[in-house]
Amino acid sequence: MAIVLDGKKVRDEIKKELREKIGGFSGKPKLAIIQIGNNKESAAYVRQKKLFAESIGALAEHIQLSADVQLAEVLKTVERFNKDTDTHGILLQLPIPETLDSDVIIEAILPGKDVDGLGSVNVKLLWENKTTGFTPATTKGILSLLHYYKIPVAGKRVVVVGRSFLVGKPTAIALLNADATVTVAHSKTVNCSEVTRSADILIIAAGKPHFIQKDDVREGQIVIDVGITAVTGEKLNDEVAEVTITGDVHFDDVKDIVGAISPVPGGVGPMTVASLFQNLVSAYERQNS
Ligand code: NAP
Numbered sequence: 210m211a212i213v214l215d216g217k218k219v220r221d222e223i224k225k226e227l228r229e230k231i232g233g234f235s236g237k238p239k240l241a242i243i244q245i246g247n248n249k250e251s252a253a254y255v256r257q258k259k260l261f262a263e264s265i266g267a268l269a270e271h272i273q274l275s276a277d278v279q280l281a282e283v284l285k286t287v288e289r290f291n292k293d294t295d296t297h298g299i300l301l302q303l304p305i306p307e308t309l310d311s312d313v314i315i316e317a318i319l320p321g322k323d324v325d326g327l328g329s330v331n332v333k334l335l336w337e338n339k340t341t342g343f344t345p346a347t348t349k350g351i352l353s354l355l356h357y358y359k360i361p362v363a364g365k366r367v368v369v370v371g372r373s374f375l376v377g378k379p380t381a382i383a384l385l386n387a388d389a390t391v392t393v394a395h396s397k398t399v400n401c402s403e404v405t406r407s408a409d410i411l412i413i414a415a416g417k418p419h420f421i422q423k424d425d426v427r428e429g430q431i432v433i434d435v436g437i438t439a440v441t442g443e444k445l446n447d448e449v450a451e452v453t454i455t456g457d458v459h460f461d462d463v464k465d466i467v468g469a470i471s472p473v474p475g476g477v478g479p480m481t482v483a484s485l486f487q488n489l490v491s492a493y494e495r496q497n498s
């Protein structure tokens with residue numbers, strides 16, 4: 210049986226470190242979370258962030274804007290938090306309604322408060338392998354999970370499945386910065402199975418439940434499953450159906466082949482939240498130094 214890379218355990222250690230660090234601050238790091246519309250999953254993610262903030266002694270202000278809000282109104286909100294010296298990080302909860310351009314909103318966030326690391330200044334700093342920017346939370350979480358379990362990255366063959374702006378690309382770049390030899394696979398990749406089997410470390414961010422099965426992996430591989438898909442199962446009663454969170458990897462199919470694997474839930478998900486707050490605490494420190 211593979212070693213299970215327990216993201217909850219690592220998250221709890223990060224939580225403790227952050228709580229202790231914040232305890233020594235004269236103020237409290239504060240994150241402003243801007244949510245637009247009523248996406249149910251976003252609401253759950255916002256709740257998670259608020260709970261995490263509370264557990265480490267940080268503040269999280271949730272700004273809920275209606276789905277038909279005008280861009281100017283959103284930009285005014287961003288500007289208010291840019292100017293507010295008591296707010297150290299600003300996050301746009303994605304996705305937002307298609308009528309609005311998330312790029313314009315993210316670009317309006319001051320780079321020093323862009324703790325999600327999605328603005329062009331922070332993206333460039335990541336590309337340049339400079340440590341002065343903020344790395345997107347999921348990418349940072351994946352690297353921290355590997356680091357915690359003492360899994361070396363330098364010189365290893367890493368395959369990232371997925372090339373999104375949010376996960377696949379920054380993860381590939383961060384691993385390249387860490388001296389891995391990186392291949393990025395996507396929906397047009399021919400013989401994807403052959404590519405995934407070639408990896409020492411396989412990172413899947415495709416958003417396809419159980420996409421990776423036993424024939425896609427090989428013995429001893431490290432598998433990081435980023436995928437999170439809510440799958441509706443049997444009806445529990447007339448109105449409610451069972452919903453389970455499923456990863457991109459068929460855990461049971463591969464667990465006796467690979468060397469280590471991050472579970473879903475309980476792997477990269479908890480690491481993402483913890484990493485976001487590591488970025489917030491860094492932002493606080495920089496703004497108060
Ligand atoms: P996304 O924007 O939909 O990107 C999915 C990527 O997977 C695309 O690059 C796509 O290729 C590729 N892909 C799709 N089908 C494929 C196939 N059959 N073979 C190879 N590649 C394929 O999704 P995302 O935002 O990156 O998120 C990916 C997953 O991670 C989702 O399940 C999301 O919920 C999850 N996620 C988890 C966390 C966390 O904290 N654990 C954070 C963020 C996201 P093309 O570019 O060719 O279309």
